[in-house]
Amino acid sequence: MTSDHVRLIVPYRQLLRLEFPFVIVPNRRGRLLYFDEANVSWCPISGRVYRVIGQEYKVDTPGKNQRKYLIGSIEYPTGEGLYEIYSNKTHIQVRNHWQNLIEMYPNDYLFVVRDNAKSHTTPKLDEFLLKNKHRFCLVPMPTYSPHLNLIERLWHLMRDQINRSYFFDSFTHLCEGVVGWLSRLPFSRFCSLMGIQTYHSVNPIPP
Numbered sequence: 714m715t716s717d718h719v720r721l722i723v724p725y726r727q728l729l730r731l732e733f734p735f736v737i738v739p740n741r742r743g744r745l746l747y748f749d750e751a752n753v754s755w756c757p758i759s760g761r762v763y764r765v766i767g768q769e770y771k772v773d774t775p776g777k778n779q780r781k782y783l784i785g786s787i788e789y790p791t792g793e794g795l796y797e798i799y800s801n802k803t804h805i806q807v808r809n810h811w812q813n814l815i816e817m818y819p820n821d822y823l824f825v826v827r828d829n830a831k832s833h834t835t836p837k838l839d840e841f842l843l844k845n846k847h848r849f850c851l852v853p854m855p856t857y858s859p860h861l862n863l864i865e866r867l868w869h870l871m872r873d874q875i876n877r878s879y880f881f882d883s884f885t886h887l888c889e890g891v892v893g894w895l896s897r898l899p900f901s902r903f904c905s906l907m908g909i910q911t912y913h914s915v916n917p918i919p920p
Contacts, residue, residue, distance in 0.1 A: 746786040751868040755779040773880035826852045866906045
């Protein structure tokens with residue numbers, strides 16, 4: 714960049730509501746992150762399974778379900794990310810997660826792709842967006858287009874490998890299993906999920 718900033722025209726209703734129809738991007742390193750939530754439910758997921766003909770398919774369940782919410786942001790194409798488990802998924806938790814992202818990358822400008830969930834577009838987040846407009850920009854997706862949010866692929870694989878047809882003896886162990894799975898996911902598998910064919914050539918940009 715030859716200037717101190719770049720002006721991006723973003724005619725999106727969330728910014729127009731703030732009388733802020735454009736985004737000033739400072740001349741600093743940018744990061745692209747995909748953001749979304751996923752339910753963490755104690756009841757196992759069944760899905761399609763193999764079973765013996767004539768026998769009922771059974772999986773243990775807790776009897777009374779418990780649920781928490783995994784809120785995450787994953788960077789493309791480095792694979793870095795921030796994942797947090799909350800008891801709720803209101804705008805309060807969304808704002809906290811975005812604030813933690815900003816603190817995680819103190820010298821960078823963040824482009825965060827998000828869907829149109831009410832907790833992402835509520836006017837209750839306006840103050841946060843205006844306060845952090847020099848560090849943070851939301852990238853909206855079209856309505857009903859989860860296939861465009863790459864983190865959805867991560868959530869799908871997580872559900873398939875963590876609690877599909879498997880019951881954890883405690884909800885705490887389930888949450889620990891989710892965190893451990895995210896920390897152990899091979900980068901090559903991540904690249905496959907994100908559609909990066911030559912992952913050996915993808916390296917984080919040096920600061």
